[in-house]
Amino acid sequence: MLDKWKKEREAAKLREWLTGTLAANPAWSVVAGRTQWICPLCGLVGATFQARTELLDKVGAHLEACPVFKEGTRGPKFTKDQLDLKARFLEVKALVLSNPLWQQRDSRGRWFCPYCLRDSEVQIPLDGKINLDIIDKMHVHIESCFAYDHGRGQPKTLADLQRTIQAHDAVAKLEVQVKQKIAATPVWRVRDAKGSWVCPYCRQVLLSINASSMITLTETAPVQISMHLVNHCAGYRSKREPAATAQELEAIFKPAAPPVLASATAAAAAAAAAAAASAEADANSATRILTDQLMQKMKKEMAEIRAEVQVDKSARLGLEEARKKQMQMLPELPKLPGLDFHVIYKPCSTVAGDFYDFPRVSEDEIGILIGDVSGHGIEAGIVMALVRKVISIHAKGKSSPKATMVASNADIYPDLDRSTFATVSYCVLNLKTRELRMTRAGHNPILLFNPARSPSLLSFEPKGMAVGVDKGLRFEATLEESACDLQRGDMLLFFTDGISETANAQKEEFGIDRVKEELNQYGGHEAKYLLHMLDMNVAEFRGAERELEDDITIIGIKVK
Amino acid sequence: MELSSKDREGFHVVEVHGNILVGDVDSFEMYLKSLKSRNVLKIAVEMSQVDSIVSGAIGALMGLADELEAMGGRLVLLTPNVKVLNVFRRMGLDQVFRIYDSEEETRRSFS
Structure with a gap:
């Protein structure tokens, strides 16, 4: 009788304590899917209930069996955030296993998120069986999905999702065909004077497609071209072969002659016409000597103008040759196991001041270099080649990026005038340990995104002065080196100020915060996709009718 | 971007109104160089109304600062806002330029 009374008293005390704790401590009231209570002591689903009134009894029953509670622990072992994460995982799991909206894949097996409608790296096997590992990867995406917004967003409809997947499949299928067309047919390789691709169907210049x-043209353009054809091109919808020839497109988009020459040529033409008219008028006149003199004068002027045209043509050809050479000298993307590199490089003038490189430091280390010389055009192009080469030479054998940068600055400084400098980010990645050592000589921050990290977005801004500003002492004293251990799922983003300083018609800059937003949104995808979206959205921000005002370079590295 | 200037006791203030974007660099540089050609050697560039400045314009400031120093003059920055100051800090150039908070401070530095 006494035992029974004691037990009842203990049960009543527990009930009282539990009532207070459930009401007062948020970690004790985390529920998944409105029916599963998660125990903050053991982290497992402790009670499944239909009505709230059942909760107290069921939690009490769980605690009697909970090993952590039995040990005497009363304070929660998990934080509310951790338990919320667990609850969201359980909700995602339930949805994935029961709702077709969560099971959609494209022809390559890539899962599509029902909230943001984006493809992901999550693969659903052909037999459609979804295991816990796959659900875990879906959950990783969902946690950083801007459209899911930690459960606050609304999913799209199944019809919307299937339409998106169909469009993706069409783009993927078309990409292969576009690559073949580019290789085989000149009309698919036409570009305007600035190197932007010209669509053979709608005959529009696509400023965001770098050709x-x-x-x-063969690496980055095919996917962009396919997206244009499938989503935007009215001409392509007929699905016939393009009617235009390469010559016709080139004739439309032939660069206009420089104004000075145009006016000179016009003057010459006017003069020649005047001379011809004059000669005709004088044909029957006795003053033929004067006409001859006039003709001689005209001929001399024409010869001078021809020479002028020739000089300018040579100069232009020289610049185009320099641009071609510069593009040919672009470094190849490293092909390394577990790392996916991608680059977008767009010079705004004939010769660029932006540069990048991946110098091999040692057998186990690779350098990642990105930089921007102040100004652009031929002068910046020469300095850029110098800076890139000097840093790449000094990189060999130096595990410390700071040591490389200090030695490089000392070599570069004497060759630059005081209005020219280069901002540079240079890092060394150890391929075995995956340690990334970073320096930043006045350049934009180095960004890292991974939804599995907390916080998911990191901005590395070690201190450092731009290259070529100081002879050496101050440069070395201010240059900091920082480090980070990379992990699976990390996305590293490097970019030049052609991205962050792109201005729209209202003279508002794109800015680093918007770059971070883009990384937050697309950083969970492949590097190629992130860079494509960033580039496209920067172009959209700038406005289709506005030309590039600065070179653009973006490097994305995904750790797999 | 718009530029105006005023004479102060012992130095010249160039006031920059609006952001200095890529398309403004040439006119910005020409304006500063025109002062030098008029033998104005002590210049304070007032930047309180500038929210962003591109690297080309910073290069122009550095080039002119160097030329003025060689001629016995100096170029300083006056009251840049936090955004612009951060750009100079990011590039490590806050250690290259002298930056002042008021015309009075600037005047003392030039005297």
């Missing part, structure tokens, strides 16, 4: 070299 300035065969590398960009």
Whole structure:
């Protein structure tokens, strides 16, 4: 009788304590899917209930069996954030296993998120069986999905999702065909004077598609071209072969002659016409000597103008040759196991001041270099080649990026005038340990995104002065080196100020915060996709009718 | 971007109104160089109304600062806002330029 009374008293005390704790401590009231209570002591689903009134009894029953509670622990072992994460995982799991909206894949097996409608790296096998590992990866995406917004967003409809997947499949299928067309048919390789691709169907210049070299035309352009054809091109919808020939497109988009020459040529033409008219008028006149003199004068002027045209043509050809050479000298992307590199490089003038490189430091280390010389054009192009080469030479054998940068600055400084400098980010990645050592000589921050990290977005801004500003002492004293251990799922983003300083018609800059937003949104995808979206959204921000005002370079590295 | 200037006791103030974007660099540089050609050697560039400045314009400031120093003059920055100051800090150039908070401080530095 006494035992029974004691037990009842203990049960009543527990009930009282539990009532207070459930009401007062948020970690004790985390529920998944409105029916599963998660125990903050053991982290497992402790009670499944239909009505709130059942909760107290069921939690009490769980605690009697909970090993952590039995040990005497009363304070929660998990934080509310951790338990919320667990609850969201359980909710995602339940949805994935029961709702077709969560099971959609494209022809390559890539899962599509029902909230943001984006493809992901999550693969659903052909037999459609989704295991816990796959659900875990879906959950990783969902946690950083801007459209899911930690459960606050609304999913799209199944019809919307299937339409998106169909469009993706169409783009993927078309990409292969576009690559073949580019290789085989000149009309698919036409570009305007700035190197932007010209669509053979709608005959529009696509400013966001860089066709300035065969590398960009075959590597980055096909997916962009396919997206344009599938989503925007009215001409392509007929699905016939393009009606235009390469010559016709080139004739439309032939660069206009420089104004000075145009006026000179016009003057010459006017003069020649005047001379011809004059000669005709004088044909029957006795003053033929005067006409001859006039003709001689005209001929002399024409010869001078021809020479002028020839000089300018040579100069232009020289610049185009320099641009071609510069594009040919672009470094190849490293092909390393577990790392996916991608680059977008767009010079705004004939010769660029932006540069990047991946110098091999040692057998186990690779350098990542990105930089921007102040100004652009031929002068910046020469300095850029110098800076890139000097840093790449000094990189060999130096595990410390700071040591490389200090030695490079000392070599570069004497060759630059005081209005020219280069901002540079240079890092060394150890391929075995995956340690990334970073320096930043006045350049934009180095960004890292991984939804599995907390916080998911990191901005590395070690201190450092731009290259070529100081002879050496101050440069070395201010240059900091920082480090970070990379992990699976990390996305590293390097970019030049052609991205962050792009201005729209209202003279508002794109800014580093918007770059971070883009990384937050697309950083969970492949590097190629992130860079494509960033580039496209920067172009959209700038406005289709506005030309590039600065070179653009973006490097994305995904750790797999 | 718009530029105006005023004479102060012992130095010249160039006031920059609006952001200095890529398309403004040439006119910005020409304006500063025109002062030098008029033998104005002590210049304070007032930047309180500038929210962003591109690297080309910073290069122009550095080039002119060097030329003025060689001629016995100096170029300083006056009251840049936090955004612009951060750009100079990011590039490590806050250690290259002298930066002042008021015309009075600037005047003392030039005297």
